[in-house]
Amino acid sequence: MEPFERDLRDRGVHLVAGLDEVGRGALFGPVLAGAVILDPRKPIEGLDDSKKLSRAQRNTAFSAIDAGALDWSVGLASAPEIDRINILQATHLAMRRALAALRVTPEHLLVDALVIEGVDHEQTAIVRGDARCQSIAAASIVAKCARDALIEGYGRNVQGYGLERNMGYGTEEHRAAILRLGFSDFHRKTFRVQGSLPF
Numbered sequence: 618m619e620p621f622e623r624d625l626r627d628r629g630v631h632l633v634a635g636l637d638e639v640g641r642g643a644l645f646g647p648v649l650a651g652a653v654i655l656d657p658r659k660p661i662e663g664l665d666d667s668k669k670l671s672r673a674q675r676n677t678a679f680s681a682i683d684a685g686a687l688d689w690s691v692g693l694a695s696a697p698e699i700d701r702i703n704i705l706q707a708t709h710l711a712m713r714r715a716l717a718a719l720r721v722t723p724e725h726l727l728v729d730a731l732v733i734e735g736v737d738h739e740q741t742a743i744v745r746g747d748a749r750c751q752s753i754a755a756a757s758i759v760a761k762c763a764r765d766a767l768i769e770g771y772g773r774n775v776q777g778y779g780l781e782r783n784m785g786y787g788t789e790e791h792r793a794a795i796l797r798l799g800f801s802d803f804h805r806k807t808f809r810v811q812g813s814l815p816f
Contacts (some may be wrong), residue, residue, distance in 0.1 A: 618750060622657065632723045642786065653759055664755055696805045724738075728743065768785050775801050
């Protein structure tokens with residue numbers, strides 16, 4: 618990991634929030650953003666891009682973040698909101714909601730790959746930030762764990778799409794189920810499944 622947070626502390630900026638999202642490319646459910654303010658006095662081992670970690674590793678890291686971070690939160694934008702305002706704007710909305718849910722007000726934001734629209738905080742967009750920046754990696758883990766738990770909850774009531782296996786992403790099984798069953802109330806109606814499927 619690169620020393621983004623340390624460089625900010627050297628400039629007198631101590632409350633740094635990392636932000637990342639998950640679910641942007643899914644066909645089902647919300648896009649969800651995580652925000653984490655790490656405590657530099659309590660370093661957390663094993664932080665990395667959540668996609669590179671096993672489920673057990675993510676859960677262990679999440680427990681460490683919950684115990685050791687100064688603050689963390691999540692925010693989401695629902696499938697109907699995604700359909701109404703588009704996925705990029707919904708991603709910004711989820712990030713703003715995650716920021717609003719923090720109890721500690723950050724002085725600077727480190728964001729994975731984008732600049733959040735509509736916020737007054739100073740911020741830095743970092744390409745591949747979830748693999749290069751501790752705070753963003755922590756946010757990616759929080760967001761992934763929270764979204765997985767949410768989709769598994771949906772899956773207990775929305776049957777037939779294999780949500781417990783695909784987490785709402787467009788696997789072959791999921792796409793075939795949409796052809797067979799149609800969209801549920803929680804699918805993104807404006808998304809179109811890529812490939813040979815006729816919708």
